Amino acid sequence: MASLDSVSIAIFLGAILVMAGILSSLLALRFxxxxxxxxxxxxxLAGDAGPGQLSFDxxxxxxxxxxxxxxxxxxxxxxxxxxxxxxxxxxxxxxxxxxxxxxxxxxxxxxxxxxxxxxxxxxxxxxxxxxxxxxxxxxxxxxxxxxxxxxxxxxxxxxxxxxxxxxxxxxxxxxxxxxxxxxxxxxxxxxxxxxxxxxxxxxxxxxxxxxxxxxxxxxxxxxxxxxxxxxxxxxxxxxxxxxxxxxxxxxxxxxxxxxxxxxxxxxxxxxxxxxxxxxxxxxxxxxxxxxxxxxxxxxxxxxxxxxxxxxxxxxxxxxxxxxxxxxxxxxxxxxxxxxxxxxxxxxxxxxxxxxxxxxxxxxxxxxxxxxxxxxxxxxxxxxxxxxxxxLHVALPRADRGPRRVELDLPGQLEQQLVGYPVRAKSLYFRRGLTPSWSKPTLVIRDERILSPAEADPIEAGDYIYLLAPPEKAEALDRFFVEMPPSTAPDPHLLGDFMVSGEHTLGELAEVYGVAIGDDQAKMTLSDYFDIHLDHAPKEGAELTLDPIVLVARNISGGRVNVVGLRLPEDEEKVIPVTRWQAFKRKLAEIWSSVAGV
Missing domain, CATH: 1.20.1530.20 (Na+/H+ antiporter like fold)
Structure with missing residues (x-):
């Protein structure tokens, strides 16, 4: 019986250890x-030199x-x-x-x-x-x-x-x-x-x-x-x-x-x-x-x-x-x-x-x-x-992502269902934005299942499910996370969210459907600012990258190292332009009117 008791004690202590490990994962987020x-x-402590007196070699x-x-x-x-x-x-x-x-x-x-x-x-x-x-x-x-x-x-x-x-x-x-x-x-x-x-x-x-x-x-x-x-x-x-x-x-x-x-x-x-x-x-x-x-x-x-x-x-x-x-x-x-x-x-x-x-x-x-x-x-x-x-090698920490639900669809591997709770301060709720490669499929409201058309307009507290490629599902998080309040006069003056200047145009194109040339795919966002700005970069400097606007959020060593992405509110909306481009357009309009006279 003593051997059976020792087995029971081992099972009990092992289960306690596993439970402690599971609960400790919460502390790991902090420590x-x-x-x-x-x-x-x-x-x-459990060893033979500690209170546990367990001999193990x-x-x-x-x-x-x-x-x-x-x-x-x-x-x-x-x-x-x-x-x-x-x-x-x-x-x-x-x-x-x-x-x-x-x-x-x-x-x-x-x-x-x-x-x-x-x-x-x-x-x-x-x-x-x-x-x-x-x-x-x-x-x-x-x-x-x-x-x-x-x-x-x-x-x-x-x-x-x-x-x-x-x-x-x-x-x-x-x-x-x-x-x-x-x-x-x-x-x-x-x-x-x-x-x-x-x-x-x-x-x-x-x-x-x-x-x-x-x-x-x-x-x-x-x-x-x-x-x-x-x-x-x-x-x-x-x-x-x-x-x-x-x-x-x-x-x-x-x-x-x-x-x-x-x-x-x-x-x-x-x-x-x-x-x-x-x-x-x-x-x-x-x-x-x-x-x-x-x-x-x-x-x-x-x-x-x-x-x-x-x-x-x-x-x-x-x-x-x-x-x-x-x-x-x-x-x-x-x-x-x-x-x-x-x-x-x-x-x-x-x-x-x-x-x-x-x-x-x-x-x-x-x-x-x-x-x-x-x-x-x-x-x-x-x-x-x-x-x-x-050492300035860390990017500004983003808010913890929303609770994402992912469901595999039998019979194919190209798409999966990705579900999110719609938060009142999320980018999706405020401006109705999602990437071009995602497609809203159904909405759950008050335990009712609705199509996107039936649920329009989306309400805070709804649950929305979208079709998206599995490898891009994580990129949807930023559209459904709570956006922090801004102290700037224009809440999205510096872009809807930020990315590192070391990301390439190819990576941006893959996530947001941006049209770029093959020779630009490996160019970083920092390099893009260096090439297309006619002056030293300053915070707030803008460049258009169809169909979004890149905004310089942070400058280090004379280079843009954090970029804000301002997404279009509507695909048919006129794309914003940089101040220099607007100035050149204004000069062109003045020249045309003078030439016409």
Whole structure:
């Protein structure tokens, strides 16, 4: 009976932990990545050195759970990454994910050797363990906290954090093998790196395409799409690992392919993975906390703090400056990317590998990584938003989006139903605006279902459903969010809403149906102002981009970095023109009248 009671207690405590994880997602919106440290603390308190007195030293189980959790986290990150957004930053991200990790490890190694009294190989292993940024921490801060970074900076950080784990894992495994066997060769390292990277990429691409094909061709029962995708991601990860390839790279690429193709039940898959990855992080942090020993941590905390400071203040900044030197990043962007070298569960997970294979001083690697992660999440995690504002790499924060309902339509993949509550201060209610690619389909009012014609005029409190392409559904949010009151005499003088000046005309055309030439698709809005304004840009300067007007909202370094979009109230309404264009038209009218006389 005692064994049955212990099982019941385990089920009870496990359910309490899962419930706490679900409720903690509300706090994550406010506190961000440092909240995960609470679960590290819970694990330590539940361990044999804490009040819980739970004896746990199963490194193999921790490694297994950590592998599954990281695979899901990376897959979810790839699923949310739009290739169009990272295409322009692919080169700098890949350099940071490979050369940046190596430089970080090399610069950290001397500090580890000096303060931890290790040889050079062991010191380099310490550097490799803590060299990669953590995808979970970066994704959590950028997405969950709602921090709006400039597109190039945000895309670089997300692409780097999603792709540098495979190289850090490879570097760690090579060093562990060298310490264990005592020999290795450059040819062996090159072969392993090529096999891990290239074969992992092949498995990821093929696996992602097969997932897309299966989702769209097979009629899975309702509700099974998300579990199927999650399981398929783990199958891809396991298959790559069995083939001695990088499973983490494979699963990340599979997520990117799935996220950039039209598929059934896309929104339910994303919602399910949100919950799965959050719970996976919690379980991983608790298990890592169980493995930690407060007594051991006290012995190594001082040298570990030195390693953490060298990593954050020297190794990471130097790696970023070297890797981004060939690319067009200004000093503010480089400083911010250097400061966003968040370390998370990946570092502690990598530190469990020496424990798994039984290396000498294995617990030292684990304890140092543990302290580095705690300091990184506390110091860098809580200062990330102020740093973004101070360095001017954050855009003005938008109001939290409206509650959006998305429904897949059987039999096709091009359109879905997107529903919103109509708010009194929303752009749609005030001016009746929606993009040209969306079509109002039905309205719910007082529990009655009406057609748009029957519901005209729309009232505040109605629920409206529109047909829209799945990949553009999120762009509808801004038309239904509450618009803040304006102190300007003309409430929409500076545009109905704002976008970054680094967005391209092609992206604007895709969302709003703007007619542009093929040669203009890659031109940024900032460049468009530079080319078409006859004077230095000032706040309030306007340019027409059929059928909308671009308004300069914020100027930095002589360039427009925030642009307001003023949308036409009616498609047949005359398009506003710039002051310079109006002045030239007036001169033309005067000249015509004089010439006529």
């Amino acid at each position: 961000g990545a440092p909240l995960l440290l609470v679960f590290l603390l819970i694990g330590m 199963d490194v193999r189980t921790t490694y297994l759970v950590g592998s599954v959790a990281l695979a899901l986290i990376l897959f979810d990150g790839g699923l949310r990454t739009k290739f169009q957004s990272i295409r322009t930053v692919l080169a700098p991200s890949m350099v940071l994910a490979t050369i940046g990790v190596l430089v970080t490890a090399l610069v950290t190694a001397p500090a580890a050797k000096y303060v931890l009294d290790l040889n050079w190989t062991e010191s380099l292993l310490v550097g490799a363990v803590v060299a990669s940024t953590d995808a979970a921490a970066v994704f959590l801060l950028v997405h969950t906290q709602g921090l709006r970074l400039r597109p190039r900076v945000g895309a670089t950080l997300e692409a780097e954090s999603g792709t540098n784990d495979p190289f850090a894992i490879f570097l760690t495994l090579m060093l562990v093998e060298f310490i264990s066997i005592g020999e290795s060769s450059p040819a062996h390292v090159a072969i392993e790196l090529a096999r891990g990277g290239l074969l992992g990429a092949v498995v990821g691409v093929i696996g992602g395409r097969l997932m897309v094909l299966t989702l769209n061709r097979m009629a899975l029962p309702q509700g099974l799409h998300a579990p199927f995708v999650t399981t398929a991601a783990l199958v891809i990860f396991g298959a790559a690992q069995i083939l001695q390839a990088s499973g983490f790279l494979a699963v990340y690429l599979a997520g990117i392919i799935l996220g950039n193709r039209p598929t059934r039940a896309h929104n339910s898959v994303v919602t399910f993975l949100d919950a799965a990855t959050w719970l996976a992080q919690i379980v991983m942090f608790v298990l890592l906390g169980l493995l930690a020993s407060p007594q051991r941590l006290l012995d190594s905390v001082a040298p570990a703090v030195v390693v953490a400071l060298v990593l954050m203040l020297a190794a990471r900044p130097l790696a970023v400056l070297l890797c981004l030197a060939p690319f067009r990043f200004n000093w503010r962007e480089k400083v911010f990317i250097a400061w966003t070298g968040l370390r998370g569960a990946v570092a502690i997970f990598l530190a469990s590998i020496p424990m798994l294979v039984g290396l000498s001083k294995a617990y030292l690697y684990f304890d140092v990584a543990f302290v580095v992660v705690v300091i990184s999440l506390l110091l860098q995690g809580w200062t990330l938003a102020p740093a973004a504002r101070w």
